Amino acid sequence: MDDLITIFWSSAFIAAAIRFSIPIMLAGIGEAISERGGVINIGLEGMMLAGAFGAVVGSDVTGNAWLGLVFGIGAAVLITLPHGFISINLGGDQIVSGVSLNLVALGLTTFLFRQMFGITDQPQVEGFEPLEIPVLSDLPVLGPAVFSQSILFFIAVGLGLVFWAVLFRTRPGLRWRAAGDDPAALDSVGIPVSRTRWGALLLCAALAGMAGAAISLGQLFTFIENMTGGAGYVALALVIVARWNPLWAIVVAVAFGAAEAIAVRIQAGGITLIPYQLSLMLPYVLTLVVYALAARSGHAPRALGKPFVK
Amino acid sequence: MRHGSVRLAAVAAISIALLAACSGSGATNAPAESQAPAESAAPSAAALKVALVLPGPASDKGFNQSAYEALAELESKFGAETAYTESVAPNEFETAYRDYAGKGFNVIIGQGFEFGDIAAKVAPDYPDVKFLVTNNNALSGPNAEGLQPKSQDAAYLAGVVAGMATKSGKVGGIAGMQFPVIVAQMEAYKLGVLSVRPDAQVTLTYLGTFDDVAKAKETTQAMIDSGIDVIYHIADAAGVGVIQAADAGKILVIGWGKDQSELAPNAVVTSQIVDQKEMIVEAIGRIVNGQFAGEPQFFGLDTPVLGLAPIGAVDTDTAAKIQAKVDEVEAAILSGTTEVPFIPEPSN
Incomplete structure (x- = not known):
């Protein structure tokens, strides 16, 4: 029992939970905005993968992690354009278009990466090293856990706060929510629904690109085929549990990260009580449980996933 | 709405064509000229x-x-x-x-x-x-x-290295999935550790994936936090994460496949060579x-297919001592004195 406590109430555990949470936090905040605007992105995973790829290429070319991040955002936005055109302008099926985005992103990043670096080379590029914030990182337990993270964690939390305020306290935010809840009403007051939705979607793509960069430049400093490993789907579930609220997305992302960290630590801590297959399931079981508890409160944007045709 | 299904089909077709173009381009499976079947x-x-x-x-x-x-x-x-x-x-x-x-x-x-x-x-x-x-x-x-x-023979040698190199007496192993041939190597590694360090505590972990590098990295970090100071991996692409985390955590790591010392010269103590x-x-x-x-x-170990890469990442005295022990055990395996069993199920 003491073993369990030392595993779960320690700087190392909390730090691991936060590291796991950064990519899904960024992607979750983006997806919350996009879904509020009425566009669902099954292709979140593909956007993240494109972001991870673009960021490594950018960092390799420029030798600068921040420029790499910009490249990552650009790659994610580029690969999202066809999805936006199909689902917003043509009124196509958002699910089909999103799935295509995932498939194309996997094929395209694999192909391009091999063209650039070959099959056997593995470039190491400039990335975001963990910060050591003076004074704060010396605090007991939480200091090393929270204030020795990569800067992307603080950016993610900051963006969550900013976009919560934008969404619920400003005029553009009101328009986004209208585009997702009652696009006809938005249209009737003379505001183009498609332009509003495009804004929400591109913002989501940019955040997903950052999320991908958080994996490739924040954790590994290189690109590996299919390296997002399903984080995009976890972020999709996260948005529902967070009730389409960027503020809750921060909290839920850390909770999901904690579940991942528990799964990893149960095994690696030598606790053989639980078979490894079960401990690997833990994050998904937790997702289901939380979802079941949260499913009744609030509701999805009414026009989510529905094309708006005048 | 009338054109919806047409558009949908077109979108699907374009994506699939794109995808096929991308995934197929790496392969050269179209022979340049047709060749008469070998007679x-x-x-x-x-x-x-x-x-x-x-x-x-x-x-x-x-x-x-x-x-x-x-x-x-x-x-x-x-x-x-x-x-x-x-x-x-x-x-x-x-x-x-x-x-x-x-x-x-x-x-x-x-x-x-x-x-x-x-x-x-x-x-x-x-x-x-x-x-x-x-x-x-x-x-x-x-x-x-x-x-x-006979990969388990080389894995046993990797275990000998881990057992000799550990200071804390706690060593780990991280593998992708529980395939019989992989489990057999993990178990042989454990036996190798225990053969030179009977009191060692060996923790074996399976990730459930060969490409989730982030998870591999976190698993390694978790092992380091629990006091483990030598880790062996059979995790292919995810193994890159194991080596990175071991390097950052200043512990030793044993590579797999080919000599992986170039990834982290200060952390890779050796690599288990399995040269397909x-x-x-x-x-x-x-x-x-x-x-x-x-x-x-x-x-077997007498072929260039199997073996261990040169010992590194430790001081020369320790390296020589480990190498001598490895040579001794290798000779015993080749002569049949030591037989490494093939254990396809995790023991725990």
């Missing part, structure tokens, strides 16, 4: 056409990649024409086999135990084609042969010389 029993070097079917990506930094790297050597050494298909799902194994056989390839290699059944089924239909399946200890026939490295390339080149060499065996071939 002589032993194909001459000029007519040698080798196809490789991989269950995963050719760039996985491990199992699949080492077989892929054999192709270049077959081209330069035997003048062979080569082709490969990667990330082939089990339900497509047979199609891939018949495709290549029908196109006049005279050697078809399946990378991994699971190709054995399909090879045995397809082989009688193409008597002029030789079927090789790597990591298979059972396949035999007039034109079929399994190639099996050498194994494939040896088998093709026998085919070219008309010495095809038609029964499973085993590759």
Whole structure:
């Protein structure tokens, strides 16, 4: 029992939970905005993968992690354009278009990466090293856990706060929510629904690109085929549990990260009580449980996933 | 709405075409000129056409990649024409086999135990084609042969290194999935550790993935936090994360596949060599010389297929001491004094 406590109430555990949470936090905040605007992105995973790829290429070319991040955002936005055109302008099926985005992103990043670096080379590029914030990182337990993270964690939390305020306290935010809840009403007051939705979607793509960069430049400093490993789907579930609220997305992302960290630590801590297959399931079981508890409160944007045709 | 379904179909078609273009471009599975099927029993070097079917990506930094790297050597050494298909799902194994056989390839290699059944089924239909399946200890026939490295022997040696190198007496092992051949190496590693350090605490972990590098990294960090100071991995691409985290955490790590010391010279104490390339080149060499065996071939520590990379990342005295012990155990395995069991189920 003491073993369990030392595993779960320690700087190392909390730090691991936060590291796991950064990519899904960024992607979750983006997806919350996009879904509020009425566009669902099954292709979140593909956007993240494109972001991870673009960021490594950018960092390799420029030798600068921040420029790499910009490249990552650009790659994610580029690969999202066809999805936006199909689902917003043509009124196509958002699910089909999103799935295509995932498939194309996997094929395209694999192909391009091999063209650039070959099959056997593995470039190491400039990335975001963990910060050591003076004074704060010396605090007991939480200091090393929270204030020795990569800067992307603080950016993610900051963006969550900013976009919560934008969404619920400003005029553009009101328009986004209208585009997702009652696009006809938005249209009737003379505001183009498609332009509003495009804004929400591109913002989501940019955040997903950052999320991908958080994996490739924040954790590994290189690109590996299919390296997002399903984080995009976890972020999709996260948005529902967070009730389409960027503020809750921060909290839920850390909770999901904690579940991942528990799964990893149960095994690696030598606790053989639980078979490894079960401990690997833990994050998904937790997702289901939380979802079941949260499913009744609030509701999805009414026009989510529905094309708006005048 | 009328045009909705048409648009939808067009979108789907375009995406699939794009995808096919992307995933197919790496393979060279269209032979330049059609070749008459080999008529002589032993194909001459000029007519040698080798196809490789991989269950995963050719760039996985491990199992699949080492077989892929054999192709270049077959081209330069035997003048062979080569082709490969990667990330082939089990339900497509047979199609891939018949495709290549029908196109006049005279050697078809399946990378991994699971190709054995399909090879045995397809082989009688193409008597002029030789079927090789790597990591298979059972396949035999007039034109079929399994190639099996005794990887558990090398894993045992890796365990000896870990047992000698650990200061805390706590060592770890991280593997991708619980396939029998992988479990056998993890268990042999554990036995190797215990043979030199009977009081050691060995923690073995399975990630459930070969490409989630972030998870591999976090698992390694968790092991470091629990006091483990030497970690062995069989995790292909995810293993890069194990090595990175070990390097950052200033502990020792044992690579797998090829010598991985260049990834982190200060952390990689050794690597377990399992060289699929050498194994494939040896088998093709026998085919070219008309010495095809038609029964499973085993590759031990006395072949270039298996072994340990030179000891590094520790001071020279320690390295010499470890190397001496490794040499002693290796001799005992080769002479049969020490027999490393094949344990396909996790013990715990």
